[in-house]
Amino acid sequence: MKFCSACGAQEIELRIPEGDTLPRCVCARCGTIHYQNPKVVVGSLPQHESRVLLCKRAIEPRHGLWTLPAGFLENGETLEQGATRETLEEADARVELGALYTVISLPQINQVYMMFRARLLDLDFGPGPESLEVRLFDESDVPWETIAFRTIARTLRNYFLDRRLGVHPLHVSAIERRAPLPPDLLAAG
């Protein structure tokens, strides 16, 4: 943020406002405090019989890697509406949402992932504009080496473990440090 969105002044200071405890972007001219808060990423884990649906990303970050359908929760929608919308947009897939399944805080990038289990309602899915390919995978075929995000790998691992146990409790966790990128991903930028 360079300019104040309330008055247009190029006088944004980072300081702790009176009565607050954290540094904020404050306009030195009009005094507006510009709060910045984490975003919610909401999505689904669509299943059909023994298989799960994954999308190959057509956009950065992690172009060409596999993910579950997920994206930023929008103003005006519930978590369930957001998860359903993202699944439709990214995989052209209609689902019946099940329980909230993983909640993962990512404090270093100011995000909270919230993934729901889901059941595919038909098999007429296909890539939306943000996907190159959409496919169903058996557990043995999941491309673990090319999963786009640690949140997604964690959600999938939880799912296959829980499926063996026959229970799918909520998993609340955090990823507080980024794992170092493997050399091939580093090279890919």
Add this chain to the structure above:
Amino acid sequence: MKFCSACGAQEIELRIPEGDTLPRCVCARCGTIHYQNPKVVVGSLPQHESRVLLCKRAIEPRHGLWTLPAGFLENGETLEQGATRETLEEADARVELGALYTVISLPQINQVYMMFRARLLDLDFGPGPESLEVRLFDESDVPWETIAFRTIARTLRNYFLDRRLGVHPLHVSAIERRAPLPPDLLAAG
């Protein structure tokens, strides 16, 4: 938003950017898209033996009404860190957090509430700067008529019902319409 925070132009348009599906605030001069997304409100339900801790609000909205300690999740923190911090700030209370207990979408005000169960670690609590009073309440004493928010009333009701049943599952829900304000609150502005 009146001015672009990237270039300072007073040329913000509400339109659907190419490749997007929703109207956004877009700067007509520099093209920056200013996304706005829901915020997470995180808090706790602190218990001590059979009683729960409530805070009387010293700030608007709902000054003078009772609430559980909760507030906006901050950048750089996990949900658990946020819930613990809010409990310390509003009630000067140290807690051991338990399970995530209620998740409530509030699409009309672009918020998601996430409340954790918690156990008070000591009884040296007291009002922080945003509270007038902090007290422990037995179920029979809870001031249901002067609870500040529907999310908090719902969380408390779930808790007392679940306690009778001896189980405290996660409750995921939404409040999609605002209840009409009672006349005394309307009069109070």
